[in-house]
Amino acid sequence: MTTRAPVGHREIASEQELIASILAGQRENFHLLIRPYEQQLYRTALALVKNEAEAEDVVQDAVLKAYRKLASFRGDAKFSTWLIAITLNEARGRLRKENRAAFDSLDEQREANGDFTPAALTDWREVPLAALERQEIRALIQQAVAELPDAYREIITLRDVEELSVNDTASLLGISVALVKVRLHRARMMLQKKLVPHLRLVAKSGRKRLGFGRLSWF
Amino acid sequence: MVLSCRHVWDHISGYIDNTLDPQVRADVERHLATCEICSAILDSTRNIIVLMADDRVFELPLDFSQRLHARLDEVLQHEYPEPPALGP
Numbered sequence: 001m002t003t004r005a006p007v008g009h010r011e012i013a014s015e016q017e018l019i020a021s022i023l024a025g026q027r028e029n030f031h032l033l034i035r036p037y038e039q040q041l042y043r044t045a046l047a048l049v050k051n052e053a054e055a056e057d058v059v060q061d062a063v064l065k066a067y068r069k070l071a072s073f074r075g076d077a078k079f080s081t082w083l084i085a086i087t088l089n090e091a092r093g094r095l096r097k098e099n100r101a102a103f104d105s106l107d108e109q110r111e112a113n114g115d116f117t118p119a120a121l122t123d124w125r126e127v128p129l130a131a132l133e134r135q136e137i138r139a140l141i142q143q144a145v146a147e148l149p150d151a152y153r154e155i156i157t158l159r160d161v162e163e164l165s166v167n168d169t170a171s172l173l174g175i176s177v178a179l180v181k182v183r184l185h186r187a188r189m190m191l192q193k194k195l196v197p198h199l200r201l202v203a204k205s206g207r208k209r210l211g212f213g214r215l216s217w218f
Numbered sequence: 219m220v221l222s223c224r225h226v227w228d229h230i231s232g233y234i235d236n237t238l239d240p241q242v243r244a245d246v247e248r249h250l251a252t253c254e255i256c257s258a259i260l261d262s263t264r265n266i267i268v269l270m271a272d273d274r275v276f277e278l279p280l281d282f283s284q285r286l287h288a289r290l291d292e293v294l295q296h297e298y299p300e301p302p303a304l305g306p
Contacts, residue, residue, distance in 0.1 A: 027294045031287055038283055043276045052279050059282075060289050067293060071302035118227055119262070120255045132274045141275050160270045166235070185231035188263055191270075196262045199269075 015079055023071055030067050037080055040162050041087045047157035048091035050146055058094060062087040081168055084158075088172060118189055119196040131199070144194045152187035159184050221249045226256045230263055 018033045034041075038059070045058035066073075066086050073082050131137045145153055145161075158169040159180070166184075170177045219241075221229075226249050232238045233246050250257045269275065 023299060025298075027298065030294060031290065034290075035283075038286065039273065039276075039278055042278055042282065046276065056279060056282055056285070060286055063286060063290060064293055067290070068297065068300050069303075070299040072300075118230075118259045120259055129269070129272065132269065132272055138275050138277075141269060145270075156270070160267050161276060163271055166237075181232065181235075181237065184235075185228075188231050188234075188267065189227070191266050192259065192263045195266055199265070200262070 016075060019070060019073065019075075019079070030070070033079075034063055034066070034083070037083050040080065041083060043157055043161050044084050044087045045091050047145075047153050047161075048088065048150075049094060054094070055091075058091045059087060062090040065090065078168075081164075081172065084162075084164075085172055117193075119193050137199075140198055141195065144191055147194070148187055148190060152183055152190065155180060155183045156187040156191070160188070219245050221245050223249075223253060223256055226250070226253070227259065230260055233260065234264055234267065 015033065018029050022029045022033065041059045041062060042055055045055035045062070046052065049055050049058055062083070066083055069086075073079065145156065148156065154173060155169060158164045158172060159166070164172070166177055166180050170180045173180070226246055229238055229242060229246050233243065236243075238246065250260060
């Protein structure tokens, strides 16, 4: 294993120490090693399989695979990126096995987006973070993400939900940086158009009951 | 160069990620300074990105962690990691 991790970066050092200890026989340390990444892996899996129970299975299988293959982790990529790559592979393998298309046609979407017009509402400036306490607001965002074309949902999950770099996203998905940027832009604009008219109401009036559960806006 | 609103919309994502060429960025900024609609679109897109990154949006299912570590335990008790694959 290479030791090219940045000197003085304590988190990475301790992660490498954990990996070394697991490979030296302290197998139970693997629990500690993956704990910080559970939510990230779950969101990655969910972006592909679109089903909570299945995403959970994907993460379990990916984590077991990561344990078995741990000695093959070289330390020249970030451990988190390596885990995400395994999770993406697991999810893709499952989609292939079930004959579910991994990607829908983006060409049609591209056509449809040619004359994209965002939601132009000038009275929503505040971020309604407090609104996330409400289940219906979280559901609104989840639904909007779920409705994106598959390739857009993958990109926006890696970039804006998990906050990976453009370069890491490109290498994980095996596409160019330029394509990541184009798809990310379109995904963000589609979400803007879908979400802003509804989230703006939340930002304006937190006290009013809006009945989001029954809104049909697709 | 004077940009139309539609051109500015094409650059919103690059503007937020700070990946535009300096000249394009300057053109976008000049437009934003006087266009209320485009600056609202920029703000709302930024807001959505902030919301998306919040851990509460895609929470783990209840007891997810417990089930994961229980399954992991079964394997950890009986298996060592495989020896490293021999590279070329």
